[in-house]
Amino acid sequence: MSQLDWIVLLLSLVSIAGYGIYKSRGQKNMETYLKGDHSIPWFMVGLSIMATQASAITFLSAPGQAYTDGMRFVQYYFGLPIAMVVLSIFFLPIYHKLNVYTAYEFLESRFDQKTRVFTSLLFLTQRGLASGLTLYAPSLILSALLGWNIYYTNLFIGGIVIIYTVVGGSKAVSYTHLQQMTIIFIGMFLAGFMIVKLLPDNMGFTDAIKMGGKLGKMNVIDLTFDWNNKYNLWSGIIGGFFLALSYFGTDQSQVSRYISAKDLRQSRLGLIMNGFVKVPMQFLILLIGVLLFVFYQFKQAPVFFNNNETTKLENSIYKEEWKQIQEKNNTLFEQKKQDATLLQTSLKQGNEDAANQATAAINSLEKEQQALRKAATDLMKKNDPKAEINDTNYIFLRFVIDYLPHGLIGLLIAVIFAASMQSKSAELNALASCSIVDIYKRSFKKDGSEAHYLLASKISTALWGCYAIFVAMFANKLGSLIEAVNVLGSLFYGTILGIFLVAFFFKKLVGSSTFYAAVIAEIIVLLLYFYSDISFLWFNLVGSVLVIGFSFLIQLVLPKNNHAN
């Protein structure tokens, strides 16, 4: 990183934090601190919802995903607009009518205190751990590619977020989201623009997309139905719908974003805005990955994008084998480049036969390169059994560092920081809300003053921030647990959504039957996870349906005196 990059990066970060603190100064009570002063307009609610969902990994991993697997990942978002409509019609009016701080507060008014506290604790455990990992993941990538100290990076990002979230609360989160998303949009647009600019002279955007299509990367829609296939139209619409419904409807980090709006109307407009913008936005981010793939047909791509791992090989007893792999890769690239040029010319001339021949040649060379990559990752594992052999998240940032001009590198690093900070700040605000409103105020101190609860909320935000940094510091010691935590989220979302669906739509079902149904549903989902190959996206649907079904069955056998809420 040059001096210019550092200036751009630091200016971006200081302006985000400064603006957030300035716009949210003078918080006087817990309500305005945790929910804002109901002054947030709909477009900021919409941006804030998108910002909370989009962490640093979204922007690092999506282009890498399209680079390796094509555009089909976008189908994962097809259920989201439908979920936004359902939330606007059914969930939002109730949250606004009850004027809740947290989504779980509603569960007490519908069922009982134990259900509220239990669900809230589930959220705190899961989100608390996840918030550490959203901090750790970008730090790990930045440390690998730029050689930064991972602990200082964690402290730096976490420290800034703690400062402005503790000082400004919910309002600071919303205002900083506006700035963070602006930086992200500008940065990602410029990155896409630069890739097209760096393509061979006679190649434009449309040519690159055509070439990406020929090489199988424009596989946006997959109509085949397969329970085990994560990304097809059906799992995207149905599974994605239930995932989005549970995440946006029952996860406090999202609920706190839209209940901070001026009124019900503004909340609805914010959600609908998300429904309009999310799919095209993800499409464009993924498209950067396809452009990157085409770019690397003409420029030598590294065998492996994470230099941390390749440097380890260079200094190991396997350095000769590694050198041979690289040399073979160079030869394959030179051949592939010729075929890619041929494909480009054939596509321009409309010569279908020649284009098909060139495509077949490129695909066959690509297979050989994949075999070389496999050999390289096997070597990495042999050298260090703990080596990280998935480099999808490193592809985009490696390109940024290797090919983009100074200044823009700083801006793209700022994009990663901004994305990490935006999801983290919303999480901290939500964790503090649940801790204070659902647990502390409900069960420990019911008669405190406004000043007391405001101070408690600030302390809680700071403590959750420190906890996240603490988890991030020890995340590398958790090893495969990181993956387990991510899976845990998807395993519980379905059941939580089921409880909320019963609460909203089945008025005759009572707390006890729903509670036992949720326990049984959760056990079945866990059994399915361990003993079947069903993709995790379906667990949201399965969990919800099971909770509803079992609630009815249990209510039938439950003694009559348990039927009153």
Place this chain on the structure above:
Amino acid sequence: MVQNNNYEANKKDADGFKNLYYLVLAFLLLQIIMYYVLTQSLK
């Protein structure tokens, strides 16, 4: 009279949102069709 006005305003608002919901879903359908055509034509 005031109640009547509120009722009219709420109804107008609800109708406006109903149209927005249809619009979101229609936009999603349009995108899926467009992406499908794109997938087939760029194969």
